[in-house]
Amino acid sequence: MASNTQQPVVFVLFGAAGDLSRRKVLPAWISMHQRGLLPERWRLIGSGMNERSNEEYRGIVEESLTEHGDGLPLDWDDVVERIEFVGGGFTEDNPGGLVDAVARAKEDLGDEAVLVHYLAIPPEAFDNVTRALAANDLTEGTRVVFEKPYGTSLDSFEELDALVKTAFSEEQVFRIDHFLGKEAVQNLYVMRFANELFGGVWHRDHVAQVQIDVPEELDVAQRAEFYDATGAALDMLVTHLFQVAAQVAMEPPEDLRDPESVIAAREEALSHFRALDPAEVVLGQYDGYRDIDGVAPDSDQDTFVAARLWVDTDRWRDVPFLLRTGKRMAASAQQVTLVLRSPRGPLMREVDRPNSLSFSLKGSGELTIHTTVKTPGPEMSLTPAQTELELGEVGDGGWLAPYASLLHDVLTGDRTLFTSAAGLRHAFTAFAPLQSNARPTPQPYEPGSWGPAEAASLAEAGDRGRRWFLGQ
Numbered sequence: 001m002a003s004n005t006q007q008p009v010v011f012v013l014f015g016a017a018g019d020l021s022r023r024k025v026l027p028a029w030i031s032m033h034q035r036g037l038l039p040e041r042w043r044l045i046g047s048g049m050n051e052r053s054n055e056e057y058r059g060i061v062e063e064s065l066t067e068h069g070d071g072l073p074l075d076w077d078d079v080v081e082r083i084e085f086v087g088g089g090f091t092e093d094n095p096g097g098l099v100d101a102v103a104r105a106k107e108d109l110g111d112e113a114v115l116v117h118y119l120a121i122p123p124e125a126f127d128n129v130t131r132a133l134a135a136n137d138l139t140e141g142t143r144v145v146f147e148k149p150y151g152t153s154l155d156s157f158e159e160l161d162a163l164v165k166t167a168f169s170e171e172q173v174f175r176i177d178h179f180l181g182k183e184a185v186q187n188l189y190v191m192r193f194a195n196e197l198f199g200g201v202w203h204r205d206h207v208a209q210v211q212i213d214v215p216e217e218l219d220v221a222q223r224a225e226f227y228d229a230t231g232a233a234l235d236m237l238v239t240h241l242f243q244v245a246a247q248v249a250m251e252p253p254e255d256l257r258d259p260e261s262v263i264a265a266r267e268e269a270l271s272h273f274r275a276l277d278p279a280e281v282v283l284g285q286y287d288g289y290r291d292i293d294g295v296a297p298d299s300d301q302d303t304f305v306a307a308r309l310w311v312d313t314d315r316w317r318d319v320p321f322l323l324r325t326g327k328r329m330a331a332s333a334q335q336v337t338l339v340l341r342s343p344r345g346p347l348m349r350e351v352d353r354p355n356s357l358s359f360s361l362k363g364s365g366e367l368t369i370h371t372t373v374k375t376p377g378p379e380m381s382l383t384p385a386q387t388e389l390e391l392g393e394v395g396d397g398g399w400l401a402p403y404a405s406l407l408h409d410v411l412t413g414d415r416t417l418f419t420s421a422a423g424l425r426h427a428f429t430a431f432a433p434l435q436s437n438a439r440p441t442p443q444p445y446e447p448g449s450w451g452p453a454e455a456a457s458l459a460e461a462g463d464r465g466r467r468w469f470l471g472q
Ligand SMILES: NC(=O)C1=CN([C@@H]2O[C@H](COP(=O)(O)OP(=O)(O)OC[C@H]3O[C@@H](n4cnc5c(N)ncnc54)[C@H](OP(=O)(O)O)[C@@H]3O)[C@@H](O)[C@H]2O)C=CC1
Pocket: 014, 015, 016, 017, 018, 019, 020, 021, 023, 047, 048, 049, 050, 051, 089, 119, 120, 121, 122, 123, 124, 125, 129, 147, 148, 149, 178, 222, 223, 226, 235
């Protein structure tokens, strides 16, 4: 479904006043407009449960751009006229004013206008909105973007997917996982496949462990209801951290420029994720979480998860993938680290810290390489050293925020960085033990800490001397 980027677009944003829309989607859309990545003619229709006037909603967009984007575009007076809001929800039986609003926008832009639906709503609402789109004839020729998590368990994923298939063909569906749109995540495979320095060691013979670590200082007060129904493991582990792990673990695709080939390679890796062993998972809940408005007073929801994942392929057999994320932690970072094995040979006893390649996924990304070098001077003594490469400061390209990059792909029809149903089925299968009776009880942890103490030993167990790379 490739398309010409000048085809006018009607962008219908469900959950248009929610946290995701305000912090990410609206700033991304307007930044695309500013960068000339949108067609000249477009309309944005926000949809929500609550009633809001166009003026109120435009005020929300303005605030979103000021607080989370690059400020208002120079042509704001023109842009603001293209934005409207339709409240009161959107269901099979009661489409509210949305169908009319879409018809007006299409009339305005012409018949060739493409309709893109973006579901920035809680996952439990995906099926109702899908049904409503079908019942109200808003599916044909459109594209639909589903936020993550696409399903909340293996069973609900299957139900949702079966429903979505009745309403849309696969090429209309874009299941987004915005971590795949991060520059540095894309750079993981470019660095690996374009550099023998990295590609040559990307193997169990050289890598002792892989860490994917996303601690967040952020709390959840702005979206307590959503979060308390979701939790860290569903919000982050089975989604972003699994996708990034698959990106690290995948075998070389046949053709890196062919979307199907890249998706197949990433999802083949997912199919080799061993089902999580609850004994190798630590869940946590920060002290004070239950006092937040919107959180159940007896909630046992996890706000932290650390897991040891195994990827059963020849390349990764017996190499632990340590995954960790949580809210209200000591620091905010997004880091993928390949910790290499200790060197053999004459200096093996003198090297304190093995080599590591550490990719920061924030912004345009950064690579840090830890090495051991000779201390300058007459003595033969060794010193740990590190070197950094800012991945955004090379060449003359311009960094795109992940949501802008992925929305651009939706408009051009490039599916490389989107997930397929088959891939998500593998992810939910490996995740299922955490949704069974064997789910570990969340352990309390201090806000501003690195999570429950048990998580530290998860990194050490069975692999003496290994630690979480961050926070040690
Ligand atoms: N927030 C984030 O950082 C990220 C969120 N996501 C995903 O985005 C989605 C939305 O999350 P988030 O924005 O944080 O959640 P919020 O709770 O902040 O916002 C959800 C919005 O959806 C609307 N809504 C609520 N219930 C329904 C329903 N039953 N049917 C239709 N619309 C409904 C609400 O509209 P109204 O205000 O009018 O009541 C609300 O504004 C989730 O799937 C989440 O996983 C993905 C990546 C990052």
